Amino acid sequence: MTKEPIEGLIVILREAITKNEFVKLILSKPFKKGDELKRLTIKPVSLKNGFKISFQYQYQTRDEVKNHSLEATPELVLELMRTQFLEANLFTISHHHSLLMNLKGNGKLLTKPVFGEIKQDFQHDKQKKRLVQASGLHWHLLGMTDQQGQVIPSMQHKFKQINKYVEILDGLISPWAKGGPISVVDMGAGKGYLTFALYEHLTHKKELQPTVIGVEMRPDLIQKTNSIAEKAGLSGLVFSEGSIENFKMPKTDILIALHACDTATDDAIAAGIAAGVQLIVCAPCCHKQIRREMQAASKDIPVLKYGILFERQAEIITDTLRALIMEKYGYQSHIQEFIEAEHTPKNVLLSGYRTNKPVNTNLIDQKIAQLKADFGIKEHFLEKALQLKGVKIPDSI
Template sequence: MNDLEQFFSDIRNSIANDIFVKITLSKPISKSFGLPNVYVRSVVIKEEQQLQFTYRYTTNDQTKNFSLEDGFDELSILLEEKFRAVTLFTLENDVMVMISKKKKTSIRKAAPSFKNKLPEVHDKPKTKRILLESKYLQFLGITDENYTIIPKMADKYRQINKYLEIIENLLVSVNTDKQLHIVDMGSGKGYLTFALYDYLINIRNYNVSITGIELRQNLVAFCNDIAQKCDFNNLNFVAQRIEEYDNSKIDILIALHACDTATDDAIYKGLVANAELIVCAPCCHKQVRQQVKGIEQESPLLKYGIFKERQFEMVTDTIRALLLEKHQYNTKVFEFISSEHTHKNVMLVGSKSTKKKDTESIDKKIEDLKELYHIKHHYLETLL
């Protein structure tokens, strides 16, 4: 049995054993195809299991559904004519096949990237993530006594929905069959903290406990009072500095807009606890900028103040991402909320991985960045 035959056998076995997650095709033979990737997932249509192909063209996405056998035929054609790499993701392992220009194949297996299967519905259901009749929305001033959203809070309501959608997608990498201990560092007035608790407990029926860490005592008292009124028994708020919080049991760490090095303190707590998921929306980024103040920078990008500020924000968060990768996390950075509200809209996510990282290579990338921008140290580095 050659590598491709083995690969297709692995696909069939994963579907039969209900551990199939998805297939990704990459490394197109020619850029002229305008088709960088194809993604394949399992869907159930009219009680029949099918394979749904999403063709990710540079200009648009196209989706087609195939029976299992027709899907295997389509996969064979794509690997023969258009792609040099394919990865099968299952709950047991990842299987990767590379195809050389001379059509020689190599296959290798790695630890699984996913802990949960993808939904097998054809049309993405409209997920209700916020129950407008929830009491906490009234207590926080988002809805009125008639459970209607107050106009000036409409943006906040949309932000909460977007936040829950992001968390929902990130939970694919988390073991949700156990009790999850979630810590929200810098919880503020608790808009997102209450919404997350209500969503996970009352809509998803997960077994979770959430602790909100907030320095301002008045906000902690305010939030604990609402939690009590709403019978949110596994939600509590603590008045404490992030760096002083002492709890090694953290499954998911969240730190949204924790100012400057408070983001690093939060990431550090997540790393020490070996958290499965670390979710940050960094803010302020003063530490590196203050450190290089007055130092001549060669790059013309740093001639203008506004560009300098944004460049060092990117450098700061890139080093954070690299340090997460060094500690065996898969990282991604994306837009959290629309830039029309604030340009500080970046979300940095680290999901725990079992794959070993090339720490020497990561260290070199960090040192090269520091040397390029004349940075002596990054605060998170000093914590680690």
């Protein structure tokens, strides 16, 4: 097996450690698909007895941490790359070095600069202060924690993701005063992780009086989540069977729809606008409708010639039109990143606050028409969904 790319990586690693420029190294893609060790994160840490290199082993069902000396680390990594892992991503304060090998031993070491200097983090076993605590009975019943209230290793990424969602929602719901009532509808609640987390946060952290409804199509999940909510004593949380398209929206303050596929996101936004909710929060997914409409115009637009750029452009155009349409109907829209890319590939969150301010619908119509004309789009599904619900367009200023 050719070792040149691996040895090249080790040379860079050794030099980065010597110059105190080493940030972290991630080893992944085990040789064997059934290997229990899935990932290894290596980073410098500051301990009482000096600097060490922390090896954080992520197994299928548990995590382990071992500390090694600075001198021993390069040889340990060399052995791991020769015997266990096919991919390595090494980060120094100024560069990202990536190595991907195949089972035949062929590979290539690529280096690219990073934008801005990456800061080193020498803290060991750092405990982040999270908005959602894992101690509640509902988390154990949901399979997130063990009997001691500790998050199960295989659920760590999911729990971090839930906390990130709640962290962003926390900022969006800041206008609601403490102690007052608040109502939320979570469209497409699934297993209920976020729904439970949001109810917990609104009750204990925000000190509000929430009524939260999780809408889900699958009867078995409805039965399970309602049972858990009852056992955990969460009286203001209920799960209801229904689809995003056909659910009869009660009077509510906030509508949430995360990862509603394709035009289901538009159905959710339309339902929220029709009901006059104060805040709409969506994480769009699978932008198929606009992609199909853009396909016909792709030959005449250079940026749409390449598959990956076409895909990204379709997502950008879809969500930009959604934001503009929401503004047309009296909502102040905002688009932001909501989670690290390593946890989920869909990292755009679209939100809108209902305002009482006059809207220049004529100007917004011009922007929408121009954008659709530029990319060969006849109609955005959200426009159709709002028309079907008979939602009145605010008078233009």
